[in-house]
Amino acid sequence: MNQQQKSKLGGRRAFMKNGTLILSAAAAAPATLLAADKPADKPAGVRVALVTDLHYADKPPGGSRHYRKTLGKLDEAAKQFEQEQPQMLVELGDLIDAADSVETESRYxxxxxxxxxxxxxxRHYVLGNHCVDTLKKEEFLGAVEQPKSYYSFDRGGFHFIVLDSCFRSDGQPYQRKNFKWTDANIPAAELEWLAADLKSNDKPTIVFAHQRLDVSNHHGVKNNAAVRQIFEDSGKVLAVFQGHSHRNELKEIGGIHYCTLVAMVEGGEQATNAYTLLDVQPDSTLKITGFRNQNSYLWEPQA
Structure with a gap:
């Protein structure tokens, strides 16, 4: 990363901490008390609940994926989030698993x-490839009452972007089993919108995605290098939160954190659950508290 990029990004650096240690600290001083530690005249930042890859379906397990168990795991996460009082909830794609018919997938x-x-x-829904395996995008979005598949919004002095990578290389949207899941792309129109959105925004920015923007393997968006370049050119993107590959992984590219979260669907026991609380603090510190199988991280701006 060159000096200009460092200047744009405020010299941010990452501090990784073991999930158990973070959670132990949270148990001693609950996350709900963090805002109370701040002077009353200062903004409290933004608290975001994150889940990914629930893959709910009323069908038997497939390998390590226990589709029906998701309901119980989500119930556990909901009880935790009720205590923590997040301002918003984001699911990072694959809320449901594939079905053979529109009726069945709609029921899931x-x-x-x-x-x-x-x-x-x-709440905000990122489209995953399984969300639109049989359903059309407009059918999924209509059911969850979300007008668009990619868009942006502001909360608490920060800018948030939801991306949609469920497009084939020829620009056609995923629907009705017309795609290969390894052919994920962000089309030209969305790239143009993204660049314009970041240019018009003056706030630190966090991005939510499903398919990964930090790898070139089959879990990655094919044109993710172009997406990353837009992020880096803006000098505003703090972090990208994504799912799709079902595991903990963290990369830093061009001064931006790319955090892949664990899938909720993996494993048949409550102990294999995974969900996350993100605290975006006024100074752009990002505290990620992972529960169960999800790692925790702390990313602070450099003094």
Whole structure:
């Protein structure tokens, strides 16, 4: 990273901490008390609940994926989030698993979205490849009452971007089993929108995605180098949170944190659950508290 990039990004650096240690600290001083530690006249930042790859389906397990168990795991996460009081809830894609018919896939979505939507009024859905395996995008979005598949919004002095990589290389959207899951792309129109959105925004920015923007393997968006270049040119993106590959992974590219979160669907026991609380603090410190199998991190701006 050159000096200009360091200047743009405020010299941010990452501090990784073991998930257990963070959680032990949280147990001693609950995250709900963090805002109380701040003077009353200062902003409290933004608290975001994050989940990914729930893959809910009413069908037997497939390998390590226990589709029906997701309901119980989500219930556990909901109880934790109720204590922590996040301002918003984001799921990073693959809320449901694939089905052979529109009727069945719609039923999966209705079943899982009922408890999911009860967690928080301010919620956001990132489209995953399984979300639109049989359903069209407009069908999925209509069912969850979200107008667009990619968009941006502001909360608490920060800018947030939701991306949609469920497009084929020829620009056609995923739907009705018309795609290969390894052919994920952000089309030209969305790239143009992204660049313009970041240019018009003057706030530190966090991005939510499903397919990965930091790898060139089959879990990665094919044109993710172009996406990263837009991020880096803006000098505003703090971090990208993504799912899709079902495991903990963290990369820093061009001064930006790319954090891959663990799938909730993996494993048949509650102990294999995974969900996350993100605290975006006023000075752009990002505290990621992972529960169960999710790692925790602390990223602080350099003094």
């Amino acid at each position: 979505l209705q079943t899982i979205n009922r408890p999911f939507s009860a967690i928080c009024k301010d």
